[in-house]
Amino acid sequence: MARTQGSHSHVTGPRIRQAALRLFARHGYAAVSMRQIASEVGLQAGALYNYTPDKQALLLSLMTGHLEDLLARSARAEGTGPAEARLEAFVRFHIAYHLDRPDEVFIAYMELRNLEPDHFAQVEALRRRYEDRLEAILAAGRDEGVFDVPDTKIATLAVIAMLTGVTTWYRPAGRLSADAVAGLYWDMVRKTVAA
Amino acid sequence: MARTQGSHSHVTGPRIRQAALRLFARHGYAAVSMRQIASEVGLQAGALYNYTPDKQALLLSLMTGHLEDLLARSARAEGTGPAEARLEAFVRFHIAYHLDRPDEVFIAYMELRNLEPDHFAQVEALRRRYEDRLEAILAAGRDEGVFDVPDTKIATLAVIAMLTGVTTWYRPAGRLSADAVAGLYWDMVRKTVAA
């Protein structure tokens, strides 16, 4: 039974992260001020510094949090079957996850250039690990003889770019459901790598 | 024989645009100040306003200039043959053009959210016209019976996303030439839409 304190740090922290995420995605990291974030949460700007050492650390934390979650969940979704089954699971997972978290996906890609060099390297390493998961599937399928992929690295980047592109146009109220979209993309990916 | 004037407006204007393009692509529109652009060209900030009414107009002009050039050149590259030949021409043109102008491509996509609503609509209309060119090719191929494309709109967006993705990883000094990359992508696109 934790004693009720005058503070709300356990709820304020997440609310700050959520507000920052939304504003960064909408207007861009450089265009959003700490005062705007604070105002969104109902605080004064100075109070934010109880939760983050500075604005840059807030951005970094949003990006690494997203990519670590992406990695952990993709591993669970992928399973251990034959390459084609793992590829289908990867495609359907990737689309569902990305359509569910458009803001996270957006800043993890668009705000890379606002990261200081050390932080950029950290984020790039996580992204690279995700790409490597897909490349391993393509290489396995080629070895099994079910995929024809002349260059697994290029094919990996091409497939990820194609799939991630859904976030630029998909709207929940649009003519296709997320599942229908995933089905169409899986058809295209399957043909792209088919032997 | 135009009289030599004390001014250099015919050369200063393009140099300002070039500096702005490079800086916007590198650091983002919101993170770049007019002073930085001026300094890059060897001017004081105030002098920039002889060439653009404000910072926003400079960004808009860079984006529309790029997209209008893209549209005009793609029309010439595409030709009038059968659908598969036009698709191959489109793919090879798109990759060559994008690898040649990474900064223009980057800001035309990344800085959309820094456009005022009217300007955003203007840029989106140009982008849409480019997408429509590809969709027309896919629809023609389906009618000819050489392509199997269940949803031409989705296929259009998927192919463009896949192709444009090259700009995020391609480096001229890398292991593959631009032509080799275009060949690999053409193989993948061909399979993606194949009947």
Next chain:
DNA sequence: GTCTATAAGTCGATAGAC
């Protein structure tokens, strides 16, 4: 066409009261 100077406001971050 470019300069200097300036207006009028915003920025990130900190200090200290409560």
Next chain:
DNA sequence: GTCTATCGACTTATAGAC
């Protein structure tokens, strides 16, 4: 933990001298 107040630096854009 949050507030108010503030520092010093920076911002876009304009005015007027040359």
